[in-house]
Amino acid sequence: MTTPASRRTVLTAALAAAAGASPPSSAAPAAAAPPSAARPRPLVDNRFWNSGADWRGGEGAGTLIASGDRPALVIGTPAGRTRYTDPHTGRTADWEYARWTSPEHRPRVAATEVIASWNARTPAGTWLQIELSGTYDDGGTTPWFVMGRWAAGDADVRRTSVDGQSDGRSRVWTDTLSVGPSSGLRLVAYRLRLTLHRRPGTALTPSVWRVGAMASDIPDRFTVPASTPRVTRELVVPRYSQNIHIGRYPEYDNGGEAWCSPTSSQMVVEYWGRGPTPEDLAWVDPDFADPQVCHAARHTYDHRYEGCGNWPFNAAYAASYHDMNAVVTRLESLDRLESLVEAGIPAVTSQSFLERELTGAGYGTSGHLMTVVGFTPGGDVIANDPASPANDAVRRVYRRAEWETIWLRTKRYDAGGKVASGTGGVCYLFWPERPTAAQRKALAALGIG
Incomplete structure (x- = not known):
């Protein structure tokens, strides 16, 4: 096959x-x-934010923490409005949004690749954007790379990755942020940013109970x-x-x-x-x-x-x-x-x-x-x-x-x-x-x- x-x-x-x-x-x-054998080291680091303490440790703009068995980020008072044109339908619409930014995480692995993932509920009329920004081991930083625009359904926006993003040192390939193999650089820290969207004037909200990333440096083999x-x-x-x-x-x-x-x-x-x-x-x-x-x-x-x-x-x-x-x-x-x-x-x-x-x-x-x-x-x-x-x-x-x-x-x-x-x-x-x-x-x- x-x-x-x-x-x-x-x-x-x-x-x-x-x-x-x-x-x-x-x-x-x-x-x-x-x-x-003299250089044993971890190859993978997982960091996922999913508790009330995790959410409080980040920086919120318009978000609230919904209590319960699974504390979740939701929209409280929106931080503002944005206009989004869906590249797959051509439709342009206004959305209220709130935003949460994680603390900086320094993985135990100086990473060549990072993959974000998230767990959320997006009722009709809502969607999410997930972004990642990293710090290189030479002190430089990446821009905010979009790691996904996501909704469980497809009536409001079309679920999409955003290929073609690069700062000349790293590049997003569908769902993976990869440091250029010829650069010799590694990512030594990163932050994640969630933007929660809803139709203006409604009480709708996404609910996010887990977001994080896997950072890794797997040797060539x-x-x-x-x-x-x-x-x-x-x-x-x-x-x-x-x-x-x-x-x-x-x-x-x-x-x-x-x-x-x-x-x-x-x-x-x-x-x-x-x-x-x-x-x-x-x-x-x-x-x-x-x-x-x-x-x-x-x-x-x-x-x-x-x-x-x-x-x-x-x-x-x-x-x-x-x-x-x-x-x-x-x-x-x-x-x-x-x-x-x-x-x-x-x-x-x-x-x-x-x-x-x-x-x-x-x-x-x-x-x-x-x-x-x-x-x-x-x-x-x-x-x-x-x-x-x-x-x-x-x-x-x-x-x-x-x-x-x-x-x-x-x-x-x-x-x-x-x-x-x-x-x-x-x-x-x-x-x-x-x-x-x-x-x-x-x-x-x-x-x-």
Whole structure:
């Protein structure tokens, strides 16, 4: 299987341009030198604001903190009005807004990439903008980069990323702020800024109960050392095929290969007992099987990217369901993923590979999402892989060392022998507001609470 150009890939063009070379056609990819044993260091930092104390620690302009089990930012007295022209509809409208800016966070990782994610509710007539500004290790600062303009629905504004933003040192690629690979710079601090919008003269308001980011500095590597199996468990997660939707809803990227991300997200949403109502699904053609997958595709679709593979948009979709939380992060090792599964938390993982690199897959891909649901007694990975011909074929068992490499590496060679990117362990994690003690512990070990 060859994936379409619209499938989500991470900085492929930038890495290829930076590398500027391809290996001999007969050469196997060489392993990157392992990090020095004398320089152990964290690779990933997670910081999410979600408590009353967190919200009070930031700077609000027109926001209030709504109390409850999940303290949330809402619009109080608007800070002002703004006019927004939606680039995807051409419609111009006035909006009242309020704004919250996080304190500066200095991650334990001097980062080459930062990915923001958020959990919010946006009733009709409201929407959000999420921005990020960082500080380089030479003291310079970035402008405020827009990391997303988001609403759960699509009647008021069209959900969109904003590609093309750059200060000559960093660049936003759909959902990822990346420091230029040739600059040698790192981001050592960042702030996030939320702008909550509503129709003027109304009492409507978005409600945001979590916002934050994953900062990382994953070393360049074509391979990773094989790990030792530790966990045997398989979670009972619904199984959905993306391929039964081929040709459906061209306005949301036409189903099939393009729907791996929402299909995987929907599996995990339903694992936690959530999902759309019959009323939510009334717009879907009644002749279509698994209409909830169509619904997930519509509600994760990024109108700028023209696809459903925007990572934070998938997390925000999952969190739109009752008492759910979701983040985009990276895991440093397969052991971290085993700990999550052991605690009962499946993960939606992002990887890319040639067909020969993953035995039993039957396809190659420049970017694909699947749901890891368990590990066999021998340590192999059990995945609900939506790139299957039917729902009853979705459960797959992949060889541990192969799967570990395609998920955790940051560089690979594509079918043409050119250097391309790997995701370096990117995944989505969804969990309920009241997790078990084991689930809370597994998340806390990642810096997620």
